[in-house]
Amino acid sequence: MDFVESGKDVNDENRQLQHNAIEDKYNVSKRGGWTTFPFILGSILTLTLAAGGWIGNLIVYLITKYNVKSIDATQIFNVVLGCLSLFPLVGAILSDSFFGSFAVIAVFSSVSLLGVTLMTLTASFPSLRPSPCVNMMLPCPSPSKLQYGVLYAILALACIGIGGTRFTIASMGADQFEDPNSIGSYFNWYFFSFYVAGVISTTLIIYVQDNVSWAVGFGICVVCNLVGVILFLSGKKFYRKVKPKGSPFTSIARVIVAAVRKRKVSLANQEYNYDINDKSTTVPSDSFRFLNHGALKIESDGLKARSWSLSTVQEVEDLKTLIKIMPLWSSSVMLSAIVGMFNNFIILQALSMNRHLGGSNFQIPASSFLALDILATSITISILDRVIFPTWQKLIGWPITSLQRIGVGHVLNGVGLIAAALVEVRRLHTARDHHLVGLAMGASATTIVPVSALWLMVPLTVMGVSQAFLFPGQISLYYQEFPESLRSTSTAMISLLVAVGFYLSTAITGLIRDSTGWLKDDLNNGRLDLVYWVLAAIGVVNFGYFLVCAKMFQHKVDKNDSSS
Template sequence: MALSGAVNNIIVYLIQHFNVKSIDAAQISGIINGCTSVAPLFGAILSDSYFGSFRVVVFSSVVSLISMLMFTLTAAVPGLQPPPCAPGSTECQPASLGQLAVLYGAVALMSIGTGGTRFNSMAMGANQFDDQQDQNVFFNWYLVLLSISSILGATVIVYIEDNVSWATGFGVCAAASAVAVITLLLGFRYYRRTRIKGSPFTSMARVIVASLKKRKLEPANDSSAYYHAIGNGVQPVTPVLPTKSFSFLNRAALVTDGDANGDGSIAKPWRLCTVRQVEDLKTLIRIIPLWTSTIFITVCIATQMNFSILQALTMDRAVSRRFSIPAGSLVVIALAANAVALSLLDRAIYPALQRLAGINPTPLQRIGVGCLLNVASMVASALIEKRRGDIVRAHHATDDPRWTVPMPVLWLLLPFALTGLGEAFHFPGQIAFYYQEFPKSLKSTATGLIALIIAIGFYISTAVIHLVRRTTTWLPDNINNSRIDKVYWLLAVLAAINYGYFILCAKLYKLQCRVDKNLNQQKTGNN
């Protein structure tokens, strides 16, 4: 809730209190969202490899609290902001280096805090369950509660920031962070802890190095030629051959003279690896194409989120004489649609499909549906922005960036609702897919991959905006003289192409897994 209250209104905060131009503020917002999204991957790696999820979550929760206190200071202390723009003036004094240092310091700490909490909490929760179906249900409801808390941040806190004061709004964020720390510590003695086994990325690096050192060896067709130890030199009951895919890596598990000690343990860890370590690396390599195919979904969402706030600032946001919808609260529609759709899917639609038709959509099928809804959302955004632009041009108001378009901001609800519905399919699908397919040593990292997808999507969105500004006239600083609709059409076309790429990757992944499994079963039987 604290993160939502701080981030969802950051564009408005930058424009109104740090005198940043509109498109520049959108790009800065993209970078900030990218930072708060990529950090969870590093938090997951630290959790899996060194400290465990509980310690990382506690530390990061405290850091989040400090960051919210710093945000509160930037709003409460006049010297931490540049002087406000003169009424009607377009020339405003920019923030000083010191003022920006405090603001971006708060952003950096917020990123660190988010890095250790968001997806580590998810993995820590899933670790409390043994059954895969229970884990899937937990993922769904975790995302429901995440959406609900984000909705509170994007409505209640954003409203306070816009209509009471920014210091009060950020203060509420700090209070929420304090409650989070206390609540987490109250559950200390109940959590199931996972055993720390060292960095899984080190073992993957060892596989690559060992396979290069043994590149001149010929792969063996006998499972006894490979090293299968599962700990202290103990061999598994039924050793199997490595899979045929990426067979050059199999050499890392070939046993040669001097690789193992007399008790069966590894003597040269950078020359000999277990078959399990080899297969873990192959799993990661096989998933990479599918992982890249989902990045563009976030590119569309990030661009839509930032531009919609700029659009809303020029539209009629009044609901009544006393209440106007804050521009930063529009994202709540996507969050609400996501929460409602997740609840219905988990408790009604999926059980009904299973009961009536014997169909239980796979994670990949859910991701595919989400990709299609993402395309539909971009098309809706393009059509609505085209209408807004036509009204501006009809009133000859393209030269006035402050002119309010006589068009209700509620028009923006449709694309946001489609985005939220799409997220209800593709985000839980991605989480379930990665968590199921990844090796046990990479469970937290598996959920952290979602964070990396989101981060890269925001960074690419920022790069796309920059490229469009350099190569076209679509995005001037005056939003009323822009052609954002053309940007949305561009994204819609690219999203449709990306959907085809996802389908190809999914088919190749399933085919390769099936071939590996069949070959392994046949050769094990022959041996």
């Protein structure tokens, strides 16, 4: 009797386990999709608000509260932006190779919350900042080493947190969908939310910081970041989680190491290692032949399909494709540096111009002018995709290629720099006419010139239109031309070139300041217009380099394919 009852218990337990397994499988299948949309989109919106709220006004905060000289503030700002563009690559590697998207986003968004919270404390407690600059005719007190150390540590935490979250959460959101239409719709909402949050943060939050209180403004960023973390974690049971697949950079490194190890082995009459799913048996291409050593099969390799001594032919060819596109990729690095310097100098120009609307007391925050750039970019992208490009294809018969979009962006970038130079010429002439040259010495002491800052709308709009051609063109080009196994890396490469560009802009700014007298902390005593002309000239040379690279570039697809 006991034996029968125990047998029933075992059967009941087995049935329960089977039922639980079926239920778990059913629950997993229910995960993902549009159920996750409010959690992910809400997180993107609030985290972007938090990031834009403190990043967008950082130059002004450093100048007015830390007494950092204006040009030094722009260089610090460039380093911060470089880190923000570099850490998405780190976040992508950690997510793809080790921990998965959910864990990476949860940790990095919490780190950004800590950084923004500490930033709020610097605005709340005067002891964390140098003494205020009272007499503008005298040099302002500089931050102590401890104050600088605390500031840099806070900036590092905020950069790591925001940079590691920004693109990882975008990829995780796309992983929640299976059909291409839903993924496309999701990305439309993603970019819409990203731009909306950017405009709100560079207008409303920055206005609070400039006109109400820095502590309150940063406090709003803390609340937004906290809401973003809570929203993201609240959707945990609904997310479809993709297991780490391994970093594509591992295969790249393996090809290089294997090629070096077998560099002395002859390529003649050798057997090559092919991927088990690759039905092709063609010999590797002759370009960059040294890398072909990495796919050679020799007796010491044994039965291994992949190792640090053996790669597949496909991995070798993928690396070759990456090498071929690098010159074209490098032509955008200088462009990113120029854009970074332009954005910084525009803020300094706005600080030295009349920012009031008409005769009212309302004054536009200097950093809020960059919202015009964002608006111009987003509006232009919509017009191009819905009106200009379809009309062009109907009239001409073929679409505008990615390279042509990037080329137009190069040209408009130069036009924007020329417009900025002309605005600066007018501002300097007015400063001299009103005898406003050589009056101030403090960090934030550029004397206001009676020229409306609304003139800056012209170069900002042109640069925004330029970005509408450049950014989508670059994404489209790299996505099409990168090997299929490295397509997830294509957006990370764009982020990397932006990071390199911002670091380069810091170096160029320092070089111009040290070798000329054009960049002064009081713009009225300098020649920022000449700096713009030099940047425009550099842009022309870089455009020539781009044309050479574009002419020599061999598309992965057929050259006659208009989609290339």
